[in-house]
Amino acid sequence: MTIRRTEYTNGVAAPSVRATGGDLLPGGVIGDGRYRLLASFGVDVRGNAHFWRARDGQLRRDVALTVLVGDPTDRDATVAARRTLERAAHAAQFTSPAVSRVLDVLGVGSGVDPSEGVLGVVVADWAQGTDLVDLIAEHPLPAGTAARLLEPLAIAVDQAHHAGLVLGVDHPQRVRVGPDGALRLAFPGPLPRATLQDDVKGLGAVLYLLLTGRWALPGGPQSIPTAPLDPNGVPVLPSLLRHDVPTELAELAVRSIADASIGGIRTSSAVLRLLEAVAHRAEIQEQTELLNPIIPGSGGGDATTVWTTRPVKDDGRRRKLAIGVTALTVATVGVLAWVGMQLISLFNDGSTHNTAQQYSVSQTPPPPGSGGNQPQANPPPAPKVGAPVKPNKVLVYAQKGDDKDNAGSVKRLIDDNPKTTWNTGKYKQPFPAMRSGIGIIATFDDDTKFAQVSVDSPSDGTVVEIRTAPSANPKLEDTKVIGTATLVNGKTDIQLAAADPTKYVLIWITKLGVSDDDQNVSQFREITFAQAQ
Incomplete structure (x- = not known):
């Protein structure tokens, strides 16, 4: 010096x-x-x-x-x-x-x-705690722990991106683990050309490191092994390196790192939403494990052992556990009461009447997720198919944080040319492994009562729902299902239930077809609409 x-x-x-x-x-x-x-x-x-x-x-x-x-x-x-x-x-x-x-x-x-x-x-x-590199020096972390550690940092990245800021979460030595067990960006200072997408890739690489002990981006420390790559140059799934890593978490890590052109995740919101879901399921699983006793003589401990893991002195966890036990108790009491009522009615003067409503042969029970509404005794007749009506535009619809697959080519669906097509993205895992679905929302000039939607597609096996929507960018829970179908290779006519007139119709894809290379993807040629007479 x-x-x-x-x-x-x-x-x-x-x-x-x-x-x-x-x-x-x-x-x-x-x-x-x-x-x-x-x-x-x-x-x-x-x-x-x-x-x-x-x-x-x-x-x-x-x-x-x-x-x-x-x-x-x-x-x-x-x-x-x-x-x-x-x-x-x-x-x-x-x-x-x-x-x-x-x-x-x-x-x-x-x-x-x-x-x-x-x-x-x-x-x-200065951020107190431990180096991220030191944390995984001996062995990678359990999947649930890795998801929970990353979640606060993913929240910060998402908040910064909404403010138009790049944080520079793309190097393992910039990140430390705090005493509270959460990751923290300890050395701010993004690279001159760093983008929002680089932060997304950085989150994926940090998750990959926690799960495998390997760094999956260029420029990492020499002390950390690099991630192995598949023939396309994408890191192999962590679940191939560790069999106890859930597929959805492994997919999240790799898709966050991959380029958007090959199905990579584009936004921090998408990363955060999926990460929160994984962390929540891991927490529920851990709470369930607290209740599993070890069988004496099974090699898991002596006869006095009660817990598979030491109970954690965590007031929040105890409250959640108490709520779960209470809900289980209430459900058990309800089941016992129902069984008692059935026994009483069975022996009540030979009466065969049940207190529960009986569905006739022509009736069907309410579909799952319909809120338990009872079937109508006289449902309104399906509207008769009338003249075709063409939307003034179509857009790709995705839930908040999800990518809008091939949004630039979706207008081909209403160009009256079946030789042009729109494709969804290619997914290694079927819906809802990484997202719940993808859709096309059509906008019309006037409120219209629809009778039929026809979909021309070569992707047989694709499942679609036809939904009315209150706006061109609604929340999915604010839309209403009026028809559903499994597409065949060719044109599929979908008869719609009676519904109020609307300017917006959502074609919501809940299941994709499968390509020759075992990718989950669907292709569409044309979508046409017919109004009610």
């Missing part, structure tokens, strides 16, 4: 540091002598960013430094460093428990001496 000058911090002389080439050493000071370097926590070689724990000599507290080093005569390096500092300054406006707060940004002329090879410094709160 070349000694350039002597700085004083708290009255104690400390050597400055010649940083060109990354020659940063513990005990050196930067930032006009304010920050004394304590320990290195990694390097992001893509942006020549060095991560340090340092001591703020003025406020006497530890801070996290992202030190950008490089040759001050290299214009590209100085421009890139300035761009990183600008993005870090914008991120200072964003606050989240899962992101260390940016305290200061130092550039040339404001605390940074370029002659020392330092092009910029991002100063942030």
